[in-house]
Amino acid sequence: MTLQINEIAPNFDARTxxxxxxxxxxxxxxxxxxxxxxxxxxxxxTTELGYMARIKPEFDxxxxxxxxxxxxxxxxxxxxxxxxxxxxxxxxxxxMIADTxxxxxxxxxxxxxxxxxxxxxxxxxxxxxxxNVFVIGPDKKIxxxxxYPMTTGRxxxxxxxxxxxxxxxxxxxxxxxxxxxxxxxxxxxxxVTDEQAKVAYPDGxxxxxxxxxxxxxxx
Numbered sequence: 001m002t003l004q005i006n007e008i009a010p011n012f013d014a015r016t017x018x019x020x021x022x023x024x025x026x027x028x029x030x031x032x033x034x035x036x037x038x039x040x041x042x043x044x045x046t047t048e049l050g051y052m053a054r055i056k057p058e059f060d061x062x063x064x065x066x067x068x069x070x071x072x073x074x075x076x077x078x079x080x081x082x083x084x085x086x087x088x089x090x091x092x093x094x095x096m097i098a099d100t101x102x103x104x105x106x107x108x109x110x111x112x113x114x115x116x117x118x119x120x121x122x123x124x125x126x127x128x129x130x131x132n133v134f135v136i137g138p139d140k141k142i143x144x145x146x147x148y149p150m151t152t153g154r155x156x157x158x159x160x161x162x163x164x165x166x167x168x169x170x171x172x173x174x175x176x177x178x179x180x181x182x183x184x185x186x187x188x189x190x191x192v193t194d195e196q197a198k199v200a201y202p203d204g205x206x207x208x209x210x211x212x213x214x215x216x217x218x219x
Contacts, residue, residue, distance in 0.1 A: 002109050009136045010107040016095035017077050024140055031064040032136045038127035040072040040080040044153050050088020052156055062163055069097040071119050071127045105130050172218045188213040
């Protein structure tokens with residue numbers, strides 16, 4: 001199964017470090033980040049989980065819920081959390097899915113359908129495709145998909161930047177240009193007509209080409 005941006009994120013029930021949950025109910029009216037890991041006690045993922053715990057307040061400010069996933073049992077998650085706190089300075093302060101039946105990994109296209117058996121007998125290399133980031137909106141639609149190799153740590157500051165852009169688009173119908181940072185100028189979305197733009201931006205806009213309409217970031 002190949003997921004695409006703007007498709008409804010597959011719903012599921014899962015056991016997590018914070019109990020059983022239904023994914024769509026857990027998201028509620030929030031945004032969500034689901035990020036996956038091939039196995040517990042992997043070095044790159046250890047750094048990622050600790051960093052996400054440290055910057056969780058930034059996601060909270062943006063009405064974003066975080067949930068992790070690893071293809072390992074729940075008791076291993078608890079032991080791994082202690083290692084993460086010891087080495088990274090913070091333990092996961094968000095739920096971690098124990099995807100021991102591979103259900104979520106398969107639903108999200110990270111493992112092929114035939115995968116089965118004891119997850120503890122699978123190596124990180126066996127699960128190396130379980131290295132995705134999904135950003136999901138309150139409408140339960142997928143807004144972003146990132147896929148990383150096991151050897152490259154993910155840039156969660158970039159995920160925050162993208163969420164800022166997505167939320168700006170959802171609220172004001174603007175797009176963000178290359179290397180945009182919060183506070184920079186933005187572009188009026190192509191779905192907005194010039195007549196509509198004149199109402200929203202009575203002071204006008206810079207237009208180096210008719211299809212590029214630049215305005216200060218709205219707040």
